[in-house]
Amino acid sequence: xxxxxxxxxxxxxxxxxxxxxxxxxxxxxxxxxxxxxxxxxxxxxxxxxxxxxxxxxxxxxxxxxxxxxxxxxxxxxxxxxxxxxxxxxxxxxxxxxxxxxxxxxxxxxxxxxxxxxxxxxxxxxxxxxxxxxxxxxxxxxxxxxxxxxxxxxxxxxxxxxxxxxxxxxxxxxxxxxxxxxxxxxxxxxxxxxxxxxxxxxxxxxxxxxxxxxxxxxxxxxxxxxxxxxxxxxxxxxxxxxxxxxxxxxxxxxxxxxxxxxxxxxxxxxxxxxxxxxxxxxxxxxxxxxxx
Amino acid sequence: xxxxxxxxxxxxxxxxxxxxxxxxxxxxxxxxxxxxxxxxxxxxxxxxxxxxxxxxxxxxxxxxxxxxxxxxxxxxxxxxxxxxxxxxxxxxxxxxxxxxxxxxxxxxxxxxxxxxxxxxxxxxxxxxxxxxxxxxxxxxxxxxxxxxxxxxxxxxxxxxxxx
Numbered sequence: 001x002x003x004x005x006x007x008x009x010x011x012x013x014x015x016x017x018x019x020x021x022x023x024x025x026x027x028x029x030x031x032x033x034x035x036x037x038x039x040x041x042x043x044x045x046x047x048x049x050x051x052x053x054x055x056x057x058x059x060x061x062x063x064x065x066x067x068x069x070x071x072x073x074x075x076x077x078x079x080x081x082x083x084x085x086x087x088x089x090x091x092x093x094x095x096x097x098x099x100x101x102x103x104x105x106x107x108x109x110x111x112x113x114x115x116x117x118x119x120x121x122x123x124x125x126x127x128x129x130x131x132x133x134x135x136x137x138x139x140x141x142x143x144x145x146x147x148x149x150x151x152x153x154x155x156x157x158x159x160x161x162x163x164x165x166x167x168x169x170x171x172x173x174x175x176x177x178x179x180x181x182x183x184x185x186x187x188x189x190x191x192x193x194x195x196x197x198x199x200x201x202x203x204x205x206x207x208x209x210x211x212x213x214x215x216x217x218x219x220x221x222x223x224x225x226x227x228x229x230x231x232x233x234x235x236x237x238x239x240x241x242x243x244x245x246x247x248x249x250x251x252x253x254x255x256x257x258x259x260x261x262x263x264x265x266x267x268x269x270x271x272x273x274x275x276x277x278x279x280x281x282x283x284x285x286x287x288x289x290x291x
Numbered sequence: 292x293x294x295x296x297x298x299x300x301x302x303x304x305x306x307x308x309x310x311x312x313x314x315x316x317x318x319x320x321x322x323x324x325x326x327x328x329x330x331x332x333x334x335x336x337x338x339x340x341x342x343x344x345x346x347x348x349x350x351x352x353x354x355x356x357x358x359x360x361x362x363x364x365x366x367x368x369x370x371x372x373x374x375x376x377x378x379x380x381x382x383x384x385x386x387x388x389x390x391x392x393x394x395x396x397x398x399x400x401x402x403x404x405x406x407x408x409x410x411x412x413x414x415x416x417x418x419x420x421x422x423x424x425x426x427x428x429x430x431x432x433x434x435x436x437x438x439x440x441x442x443x444x445x446x447x448x449x450x451x452x453x454x
Contacts, residue, residue, distance in 0.1 A: 002339075005316035006298055010363050012317075033361070040359040041340040043318070053318070057364050081353070105429015106407065108341055110353040111360075193428030194342055 003046050010053045016061035016141070020168060022054055024143040028165035030054045034062075034077055035111030037104065038120045056168065062115070065089070071176055073139070076115025076169040080127075081106075083114065093174055095130035095202040098185040102126045102200070105193050115169040118151070121159045121225075122196075124264075126187060128226040129202035132218035133183075134174045141170040148173075158224035181206050181214075182288070184281040188273050189264075197221045198265040199273045203281045210240050212285050217278065222257035222270050231256045232278060241286040249282060250275040302366050306331070307375035317363035322346045324362050325372060333373035333402050337431070344430030347403035348372050354410035356429075373402035376409060384452045385409060385444070394443035396435040403430050408444045412452045420445065 010033070013019040023030050031050035033039045034057050042048040056062060062077030067088050074089070080100035083089050090097050103109055103117070103126050117125045118138070136151040140163065151172070154162050163169070184203040189195040197220060205215040215236045217229040232253045239245050259270035299314045306329060315324055325331045325348070337345030339358050346357040349371040376383050382390065385405050395401045404427060411418055411426030418426065423444045424437075432440060 003318075005318040005320075008316070008318040009298075010317035010361055012363055012366070036359045036361065036364070037341055040320070040361070044320075044339045044358065053361075055361070055364055101425075104341065105344060106410070106426060107344060107347055107354045107356045107429050110355055191428075193425070 003043050003048060008043070008048075008051055008053065010055060012055040012057075013059075016056075016059050016168075016170070019054060019056050019059065020141055020143050020166070023166045023168070032056045032119075032168060034113040034116045035079060037108050037112040038116065062113075062168075062170065066171075069176075071173045073171040073173050074114060075171055076118070077113050078115075080104075080109035080112055080114070084109070092176055092178060093130070093134060095133055095183050095185045095204065096127060096174075099127040099130045099187075099200070099202065102187045102192050102197075108194075114172055118154065118169060118172070119161065119163060121155055121161050123158065123223060123225055124196050124200075124221040125226070126197060126200050126220065129200055129218035129220045130185070131172065131174075132226055132228050133202040133204050133216045134178065135216070137173040138169055139171045139173065140164075140167045142167040146170065152228060155225035178204060182285055184284050186277055186280070188277070196264060199270050199277065201274070201277045201281070203278075205236075205285055207285055207288055211238055212236055212241060213238060217253070217281065219257060219274055219277075221264075222259040222274055224258070227257060229253050229256055229278075236282075241282050246279055246282050249278050253278040300363075302362055304365055304367065305369045307370070307372060307378070315362045317361060319362045320358055321348070321350075321360040321362055321365050321370070322357040325357060325370075331372050331374050333377070335399050335402060337399065337403075342429075342431070343400070344403040344407060344427075345400055347406040347430065349406060349410060352410075352413070354407055371406075373405060376405060384450055385412075385447045388443040388447035388450070389440070392439045392443035392446055394435060394440040397433075400430055400432040400435075404432065404440055408447065409452070411444070412448055416448065416451070418444070418448055 030052050033053045062075045064075045066073040080103050083100045117127050131151050139148050181204045187197050187200040189197045200220040203217040206213040215233045220226045254271040254275045259267040261267050303312045325334050335345040337343035341356045341359045348357045351368050389395045407427050407430050423441045
């Protein structure tokens with residue numbers, strides 16, 4: 001049954017500082033809401049426990065993209081549409097743009113935010129493998145100041161994160177050193193739009209003289225958190241893509257994920273798909289394709 | 292005045308070109324305000340969870356699902372609903388094309404389809420079939436079938452739809 005709007009408080013601070021001050025006043029009692037594509041669904045279903053919400057939708061400090069020489073800092077309040085339309089994001093981070101285009105439909109992409117996707121912490125979120133592959137950092141903000149941490153350390157368990165109750169994600173930082181990398185992205189689901197992934201993968205590597213370097217493979221929907229396939233990456237590093245190495249990579253990848261059976265798929269199917277996607281990525285590396 | 296009434300706040304929006312001031316709880320959905328307070332029942336509720344697009348409207352020019360928007364987040368915005376596009380006695384080009392191509396049957400998805408199509412054509416007046424499929428991918432139809440709907444949008448684009 002739908003929640004009664006009279007039972008819920010919702011306020012809209014004028015700026016980012018006011019928002020973090022409010023969170024600090026009574027840590028844990030306020031739930032930030034941005035585009036509402038997750039929280040309003042829970043609200044409609046009557047499963048949203050929070051009774052005090054603070055709107056951070058469209059705060060200018062969260063909706064900026066700063067392009068620095070060494071990295072790009074994407075405001076956590078940027079929508080998927082913002083990502084798809086930003087020239088530097090489009091040119092240099094195609095994995096993120098592809099993932100944004102798979103997320104929901106156009107109306108969801110106009111409202112859903114990158115920061116929201118991270119904090120919602122679904123292991124099936126389409127944009128998170130791309131952040132892992134690019135080695136993203138997060139900047140978290142509170143009245144205590146800012147701290148920066150590697151995104152790969154942010155999710156500590158199923159729907160558990162390192163975000164303190166008085167903190168917000170301010171920005172997502174991506175290093176700008178992937179020019180010339182081959183990138184590979186694939187979502188396997190009932191359909192590209194709207195459907196939640198059974199498996200989604202974002203992968204990158206550099207190929208020189210037939211040898212692959214700096215292999216990065218990230219997968220969603222196969223563990224309690226989005227995963228980097230570090231073992232598979234290790235065995236591929238500085239190798240030539242040959243049938244024996246492809247076979248070993250397939251086996252290693254299937255062994256290092258922890259998929260489950262759920263309403264969308266089975267563990268067995270997910271393991272088979274991950275192994276196939278790794279092979280497809282390697283085939284793309286072998287062909288020396290550019291993104 | 293009951294305590295529930297007191298928790299209501301005043302909001303100002305421009306709806307279909309007209310400035311409106313209304314009282315609502317900040318968490319009330321834009322969808323409910325449109326339908327129940329303003330009587331704009333052209334916007335439909337389908338799934339109520341952002342999957343089907345039946346409640347789509349334009350907010351400051353962007354296609355959004357009004358079931359996922361607390362009215363507080365629409366404060367000060369400019370909202371366009373199907374009543375604006377289909378306002379006068381003459382059909383708009385998209386409606387005309389939907390009619391001719393058989394793009395509407397029961398009608399529940401049609402307002403959202405037309406809003407999504409209008410948003411697409413505002414941004415891409417000459418869309419490819421792939422653009423149309425993607426532009427309408429967040430709108431579900433359970434009776435007409437999508438082919439006639441996509442053809443209707445392509446036909447409207449050929450004729451030229453102005454915003």
